Amino acid sequence: MKNIIITLIILFSGLGLYAQTLEDYFKIAAENNPGLLSQYKDFEAALQKVPQVSTLPDPSFSFGYFVSPVETRVGPQQARFSLTQMIPWFGTLKAQGDAATLMAEAKYQSFLDAKNKLYFDVSAAYFPLYELKEWIKIEENNIAILESYKTISNSKFKNGNGTLVDVLRVDIMLKEAKTNLAILNKKESPLKAAFNKLLNRVEMQPVVIADSIVVEPVLLDYNKDALAIDHPLLNSIDLKTKASEASERAAIKQGFPKLGLGLDYVSVGERNDMTLVDNGKDVLMPMLTVTLPIFRGKYKAAVKEAQLIQESFLLQKNEIANSLNSNYEMALFDIRQQTDLVSLFDQQIEESRQALNLLFTAYGNSGKDFEEVLRMQQQLLKYDKLKITALSQYRIAMAKLDYITAKK
Known part of the structure; x- marks a missing residue:
């Protein structure tokens, strides 16, 4: 009975592990990433500024x-x-409170942008793991095929229907494939560590990777015009500009007499x-x-400072908008490029398999042109890997578009 319970615990633990998706990892990262948590604490600290500047000064006794x-x-x-x-003069405290409140709201928008950026970073670290996992499968399959080729070429050489060169060729390729597989296996540790650190987890904690990637058309909700409407970076600049306008009003009122x-x-x-x-x-x-308030220099300087800050924010907003638009176009190009490449490699893989089958059949009948069989096998291996890389880059480009358009 005890063994059954232990087995069930392991089984259900495994089910919970494999139920994790990329969305689950987003949630874990949002709850644990120290950089993101720091941004939120910065926002909470900014909220505490509001009562400090909107309250009457302490009375003196x-x-x-x-x-x-x-x-x-x-x-x-x-x-x-x-x-x-x-x-203070009438309206001074309200203007100061408005400025602090708007700055706090701006910091919250910066937090939202940091969260979206974190989601992109998680995706950018996740899909290389998918690519590595699939490359390992492809290389293992390649080794199995080359092992069978070695057995066949050995048999044909012993029967006098093949040459020793064929055996040596496949043996050379087999050693190269095994070395490539060993290198790929070693690559998993640094990739896994980089991913887990984004989630603030132990470096070697297991990561569940999706079995497949589906290429989908870009939907209409990736509207370029939406960038200027509801992007956290632009919203943050707008709120900072309004906060600076409130600071300007406060600076003007501070130049009036205090009662x-x-x-x-x-x-x-x-x-x-x-x-x-x-x-x-x-x-x-x-x-x-x-x-x-007869010494007016400091009050005029405070007003001028607020006005210059507003001009600075306007220039920053234009710069960010230009950057978002150019990055949007590049991300869209990357998505379309990788989609076209996936389609191309699908065709190349299909035709290469047909050619390989024909060449292998001819080799089985005549014992000749084994070099062409090996060459076509390596070409098929190359297209399989290129397709996986294109799929990985496609999803990273989609994640980048999500970040640029603040879709998350």
Whole structure:
């Protein structure tokens, strides 16, 4: 019974492992990648800026004690208590709060772009693993075929229907194929490590790779016009521009007077030498303070700074838009190119197999032209590998288009 339970646990663990898809890896990366988590913390930190700049400054409280009491008609002044609250010009706090809020929203858009970029990086690391897995299968199949060719050529040589050169040729190709397979197997470790590090996992943790890739036409939701409408990078620049406009408004208002409301309380002692009305009565004095912003240079500089930053953001937006459009065209070209190559290699593989069958049949009958059989076998091997590479590059190009168009 215990063995059955252990077997079931292993079986279901295996099913869970093989149920993982590229979308599952996207989710794991989004939850664990330290760079992406850092971007989100940056956004959360920016949110904490809002209450800092949109709240009234702290009131000031002062206490003074008269070492030598100041004599007044109603008694000596003994201590003074002062409480003052400065208030910025009307709308200053709101403008500062708007600027901080918009900057936080801009950082969130940067986080979304970082997430899309991470998805592309995961795809760009995933499909080379698919390519490697398929190349290993192809090379293993090639070795098996060459082993059978070696057996046949050996048999024909012993029977006098073949030559020793044929045996040596296939033996040379077999050694080359085994070396290539050994190199491919060694390549898996660095590729797997690079992929797992994007997910913040142990380097050699198993990675489940898809069995096949389907070439699909580019759909209409990859509309180039949508780039300027809802791309996180462009949205981030727009929000930063609005934040700078709010900063400009705040800078203008900071150049206006600030008001201070205060209250002074003076403790007064009683006079013992006479009886007076209000003898020893404490003093309560409301106060109004107004700052005089007569040094205008710093305020003008702050306004000019905000205006120059807005111009900078406008130029950045144009640069990013141009880059996105050019990258869009290149990604679309790559997709179409790899699609055409996959179609071409499918035809080449089919025709090469037909030619190989004909050559092998002729060799079986005559024992001649074994070199042509081997050459055609290597040509077929080349087309098989090129097709897999084209499929891998096709999916990477699709992932790049997803990133450029913010489709994820």
